[in-house]
Amino acid sequence: MRNKEHPLKEVRVSGRLMKRPKEGDAMTRLTEKDIFGLEESMGQSDLKLTKATGLTIRKLASLAAGITEEEFCLRSRKVAVIPITSGEGIIPYFTDSVRSIISYLGYPAEVMSTNDVAGIYEAVTDGKEIIFMADDQRFIAFNLRTKTIVDNGEATARGYVAALNSMSGGLNSQKVLVVGAGEVGRTAIFCLRELGANVEVYEINPQKVANLEKIGIKVIKDIESSLQNFQYILDASPQAAFLDLANLHPEVMIAAPGIPLGLTPETYLSLEKRVVHDPLQIGVATMLALAII
Ligand code: PYL
Numbered sequence: 001m002r003n004k005e006h007p008l009k010e011v012r013v014s015g016r017l018m019k020r021p022k023e024g025d026a027m028t029r030l031t032e033k034d035i036f037g038l039e040e041s042m043g044q045s046d047l048k049l050t051k052a053t054g055l056t057i058r059k060l061a062s063l064a065a066g067i068t069e070e071e072f073c074l075r076s077r078k079v080a081v082i083p084i085t086s087g088e089g090i091i092p093y094f095t096d097s098v099r100s101i102i103s104y105l106g107y108p109a110e111v112m113s114t115n116d117v118a119g120i121y122e123a124v125t126d127g128k129e130i131i132f133m134a135d136d137q138r139f140i141a142f143n144l145r146t147k148t149i150v151d152n153g154e155a156t157a158r159g160y161v162a163a164l165n166s167m168s169g170g171l172n173s174q175k176v177l178v179v180g181a182g183e184v185g186r187t188a189i190f191c192l193r194e195l196g197a198n199v200e201v202y203e204i205n206p207q208k209v210a211n212l213e214k215i216g217i218k219v220i221k222d223i224e225s226s227l228q229n230f231q232y233i234l235d236a237s238p239q240a241a242f243l244d245l246a247n248l249h250p251e252v253m254i255a256a257p258g259i260p261l262g263l264t265p266e267t268y269l270s271l272e273k274r275v276v277h278d279p280l281q282i283g284v285a286t287m288l289a290l291a292i293i
Contacts, residue, residue, distance in 0.1 A: 027153070027183070028238040028259045029136060032092040034279040039100035045281055046104075052273045053166040057285045058105055064155070064162040064282075065289030072105075072289050077143075079109040079288070080123035080131045085116055087136035098132050101284040130291050132284070139283075141291040150290040156257045156283035157187035158290075160234060163276040164255035165195055168232055172196035177230035179223070180237030181208045184257050188234050189217060202226070204237075235262040243267055257283070 038045075046057045053060060062072045079102050081095045095111045102109035110128075112119035123131050124144065132141050139152035165171050176192050178185050181203040189212075192199045202223045203209050209219050220226045227233075227247045233254045235243065240260040245267045256262055256277040268275060276282070 027137065029088060030091055030094065030259060030279060032094075034259060035091070035093045035097045038093070038097040038280065042100060042104045042281070045278055049163070049276060049278075049282075052276050053163050055163070055166050057281060060159060060162055060166070060282065061105070061285035061289040063166075064158040064286045065293070067289055067293060072292070077107060077129045077292055078127060079107050080119070080126070080128035081109060081111045082119035082123060082131055082133040083111065083115045084119075084133050084135045090115075094134070097280055098284055101281050102132070102288055105285060105288060107288065130288070132287070139287075141287040143291045143293075146293070148291055148293060150287045151183070152283050152287055153183035154187045155286035155290055157184045157236070158191055159282035159286035160184075160236075160255040160257045160276065161188050161191040161195070162286075163282065164232060164234055164253065167253050167255070167274065167276065170195075171232060174198065174232055175200065175230055176232040176234060177202065177220070177226070179203075179233065179235045179239070179262065180258060181205075181212055182236060182238075185234075185236035188236055188257075192234070197232075200226075200230070237262055241265070245270060 049060065050056050055063070058072060059069055062069045081099045083090050083095045099109045099111050112122045114122050120131065129145050130141055130143050141150040168174065171192060172195060174197050176197045176199050178189050178192065178199055178201045181189065181201055189199050189201060200218045200220050201212055202220050203212065212219050224247065228249050231249045231251055231253065233252060235254060235256040235258045237258045239262055241262070241264045243254065243263045253274045254263065254271065256275060259279060261268060261277055263271065263275065
């Protein structure tokens with residue numbers, strides 16, 4: 001049960017201790033296991049997304065970026081994906097997965113044969129117009145012509161808010177719980193409030209809690225007893241398997257950009273059309289839609 005000394009010191013949900021993320025917005029690093037087979041399953045994941053939201057990934061990304069689907073189809077920007085060896089280095093299948101999502105959306109995309117600075121040189125001299133690259137701190141798309149730069153965290157938040165909005169039939173005046181106020185969570189809070197949703201947040205980091213309360217965001221203190229009060233949840237936390245059907249609203253709908261997945265496997269399976277989750281697809285598609293403008 002919860003530690004009485006400090007309400008946020010030790011928090012258990014469905015019996016699992018919620019881990020305190022490293023200070024700041026430590027981005028959870030994907031593993032090859034998260035993205036293995038992504039290319040081959042693009043069609044299948046798009047179908048699953050459409051069943052849950054009524055939107056193809058192209059339509060969803062267009063909506064999230066505020067462009068029309070025709071605008072998204074019109075451009076034939078040449079895209080480079082550059083492997084980056086800094087920090088913990090290359091993630092197997094990462095650049096290939098990014099390339100396959102961009103190609104699936106109809107854009108000519110290529111993984112550069114060289115890494116890092118040489119990869120940037122190769123992309124620019126080969127006339128690429130948009131470059132995608134990620135180190136351990138940031139994953140960006142950069143439009144060399146317009147100088148537009150897009151961060152994966154913001155794009156992922158916009159994409160998942162659009163998915164939850166569509167799945168729910170509209171979030172205006174609806175209560176929505178955002179779990180996690182890192183980069184994705186904070187952008188999601190902003191986008192949800194733009195839609196007129198009544199946003200409440202659960203965050204384990206006391207400094208982030210104080211910052212949220214300072215700007216008038218309601219922060220819930222006890223997630224275990226509050227979960228069933230929210231029909232709509234956006235889980236942007238790095239906490240694995242803490243969302244269990246037994247604790248959730250009977251008609252709950254969940255948009256879950258967080259890695260690893262916050263739902264228990266059985267809850268993920270049983271929610272079926274009422275949950276949206278993927279390791280990269282929605283974020284990358286929305287990055288592209290934001291970067292081509
Ligand atoms: C962009 C993903 C989404 C969630 N976590 C982020 C992550 O894993 N970032 C690290 C990406 C490193 C990529 C590596 C490569 O293969 O180029 N530098």
